[in-house]
Amino acid sequence: MAQKNKRRVVRYDRIIAVAVIFIILIVLLVSCISSCGEGGSSDGSSSGTDNSSASTDSGGSAPEGTDNSGTDSSAPADPAGYTSVSMNADAVYTGDLIVVNKDYAYHFPDNEDNLVSIYLNKLSTYQAKDWDTMLDKDILTQFNALMDGYYKSTHNVDIMVISGYRSKATQESMHTSKTSEVAAGYTEYHTGMNFDLGIFPKGKNSYYYKAEGDYKWISDNMPSYGFILRYPEDKETLTGVKGKSYKFRYVGVPHAAYITENSLCLEEYLEALKSYNPEKPLNVEAGGKSYRIYYVAASKSGSTDVSVPTDKPYTISGNNMDGFIVTVEMN
CATH class of the missing domain: 3.30.1380.10 (Muramoyl-pentapeptide Carboxypeptidase; domain 2)
Structure with missing residues (x-):
């Protein structure tokens, strides 16, 4: 007796189910990759990761408001056209403008x-x-x-x-x-x-x-x-x-001119100069020349950075008390 051939029935419902599962897997994989990427650029707050060294790494960017120049950012900047020279502590006791009296040996x-x-x-x-x-x-x-x-x-x-x-x-x-x-x-x-x-x-x-x-x-x-x-x-x-x-x-020409014109003694003059600085100097005309004169307080320990012009002649004298007098010849 002859056998009958069986016809294979294609189950489209299964194919569709597999395709849907495959698509879901792809979506989940893409979502995971995206999530992991965001985690890598986070601020380091996730558990198990120590990113504390980022704030002290010299190669990293400095926090806003800090100064990486090697100087104290709280110190006043030199005015335009000025630089700093270092004066040792003993220099306070030398120069044309030192005062010697019963109080200062x-x-x-x-x-x-x-x-x-x-x-x-x-x-x-x-x-x-x-x-x-x-x-x-x-x-x-x-x-x-x-x-x-x-x-x-x-x-x-x-x-x-x-x-x-x-x-x-x-x-x-x-x-x-x-x-x-x-x-x-x-x-x-x-x-x-x-x-x-x-x-x-x-x-x-x-x-x-x-x-x-x-x-x-x-x-x-x-x-x-x-x-x-x-x-x-x-x-x-x-x-x-x-x-x-x-x-x-x-004492020097500009100082002598100012002292004499204003009927001062040396002690008075040196005290008055303490109110002048590089940003607000004393302007003096003497001998057909213009001068700028100002005071810089000496550091209580070690050397003192004194602001001086980069393109004009100047002298620095100690006052034998507590600071330096800078005299700049303007012309």
Whole structure:
């Protein structure tokens, strides 16, 4: 008996079911990949992952508001056209603008090679007490210029330098013998920038310098050469010294001009300068030139960064107290 062939029946419902399952698997796979990618760029808050090093990694970006330049971002920036120079702590005690008085002692340097005999280096238009009367050689150069101008104007040769630099030993001896009330270390004679003048007219009695007659030319013109009267008559409470018409001090042209014009003593001037800084300097006109002058407080420990111009000549002087005076020549 012959067999009957069985017909294979295609089950489309099963094919459709498999296709749907396959599509669902693809969707789930894509969703998983996307989710994992987002997790990789997260802020590290997911458990099991320590991303704390990201905030200290030097290769990472700095948090907003921090400064990676190597300087303290809280420090004021130098004004445009300025840079900083480092001044060591001892520099506070040196310079043309140091003050020495009963409150601030002189800091003696290791050597004093800049001192010279006035007698051996003076002009023939004035006199010096003896060979041992000395000044700082740079100050003597300015004094020679002052006395040259004086002679050309008056043809007078009566002026004598009767006192200049004093060593510590000399001042100690004078204090012990009561020829000076000032203890060693507390007089500006140690600086080599301080001196006394006398008048020695030929055939007449000598006397301390007074700003009268021909001699007044010196007082009227000395600021143009950088000199001031060190102890004005009405400043005793500030200087600690009674007014002396014959004691002079070198401070530099712009400072001498401002001090004299405003009837100040050195102590007053240095205190007033503390209100000026690189952003708000004191502007002074003197000798046909313009100057900017300002104060920078010294660091209480170590060196001090002092703002100075990058394209103009300047000088820096300590004040022998607590800071530095910068003098910029503008033209």
